[in-house]
Amino acid sequence: MNKYLGRVVVGLVVSSFASQAFATEWNVSVWGKRRAFTEHVEKLAELVSEKTNGEFTFNISYGGLSNNRENLDGISIGAFEMAQFCAGYHxxxxxxxxxxxxxxxxxxTLEDERRISQAIYEHPAVIEDLARWNAVLLMPSPLPQYNFVGVGEAPETLAEFEGLSVRATGGIGAAMETVGAVPTSMSATEVRQALDSGVVKAVSFAPHAHMSFGTVESGTWWTTNLNPGTVNCPVVVNSDALDALSDEHREALMGSIDxxxxxxxxxxENNTMKAWGPLLEEKEIQQVTFSDAEIAAFREAAAAPAAQAxxxxxxxxxLPGQELFDLVTSLVAEE
Incomplete structure (x- = not known):
């Protein structure tokens, strides 16, 4: 081999090693299947790869890395670099x-859910709270108000929720207790079996999840306006993994969130919500709408006691509980 060719070969080998050294792949733990709930994760992966010419990529796993209730634990030990979870799970x-x-x-609105969540995520107490798990809050998963798909005879009044076993997490569960329902917290992947087997008679979800997890396949009724609240499901990253990124890769990640x-x-809004109404009609699911007076009484019974507790x-x-609550309510008032 002549000297010139030798230098070319050595240069190519060095270049190859350098390329490999700067390549970054993050494992991302989500669950279920690709759906509206994960579209921001999928889009983020696409944008980051484009901006780094394929040097920074995501391996998005739908349940292959962790149980959804254990995603925060996985982040804390660095089992994967990014994950999605719902606050009400733990x-x-x-x-x-x-x-x-x-x-x-x-x-x-989803825009307001996004705005308010992002503001809360930036509060020092919240940052410190998640830092206990080596987690940095990256972005929310804005969801509309939850409502119930149920089986059996549809409730005509809120009083008919008395004794009804329902899947409802977090504040939604607390609200349902005020009308006598019996809430249980279970992950999204468990609800179809629970509904089919009679463990629960109704399931609270946003529309995308009712479609994705099959409650509309066995459900016979849907509450159109209960709207007790929603769940907050952030996407987080492991703090060590974030710190280890090059400036270029970090900018590609953080600059793609919006x-x-x-x-x-x-x-x-343009796929899931447009499909929801026609799907209810197709499945002949009875749509239950409660009176304004009942909803007002429900709100009065549930909201203030849950907030104070x-x-x-x-x-x-x-934690600065009053401060965080006041921040949320002030942000809501800005809508």
Whole structure:
């Protein structure tokens, strides 16, 4: 081999090693299947790869890396670099963000859910709370108000929820207790079997999840306007993995969040919500609408007691419970 050719070969080998050294792949733990709920994660992966010419990529796993209730634990030990979870799955592990799951907060749009969640995520107490798990809050998964798909005879009044076993997490569960329902917290992947077997008679979800997890396949009724609240399901990253990124890769990640969320909201509104009404009609699911008076009484019975209990409980934890609640309510008032 002549000297010139030798230098070319050595240069190519060095270049190859350098390329491999700068390549970054993050494992991302989500669950279920690709749906509206994960579109921002998918879009973020696409944008980051594009901006780094394929040097920074995501391996998005739908249930292959962890159980959805254990995603925060996986983040804490660095089992994977990014994950999605819902605060209500383990309220004691992330109490600060459960303020966003209180019933009847009055958030009406996905854009407002996004704005308010992002503001709460930036609060120092919230940052510190999640840091206990080596987690950095990256972006929310804005969801509309939850309602119930159920089986059996449809309730004509809220009083008919008395004794009814329902799947309802976080603040929604607390709200349903005020009308006599018996809430149980289970992950999304468990609800279809629970509904089919009679463990629960009704399931609270946002529309995308009712479609994705099959409750509309066996359900016979749907509440159109109960709207007790929603759940907060952030996407987080492992703090060590985030710190280890090069400046270029970090900028590609953080600089893509807004576009990913824009895509998510557009997809939810123009795909999921447009399909929901026709699907209810197709499945001949009875749509139950409660009177304004009943909804007002429900709100009065559930909202203030749940908020006060949350504030007291989290003040006792050493969190600024009143401050976080007041921040949410002030942000809602800005809508």
């Amino acid at each position: 309220r004691d592990k992330n109490p600060s963000i459960t303020v966003l799951e209180l019933p009847f907060l009055g958030v009406e 576009e990913a969320l824009d895509h998510y909201i557009d997809y939810y 949350w504030i007291e409980e989290n003040n006792a934890r050493g």
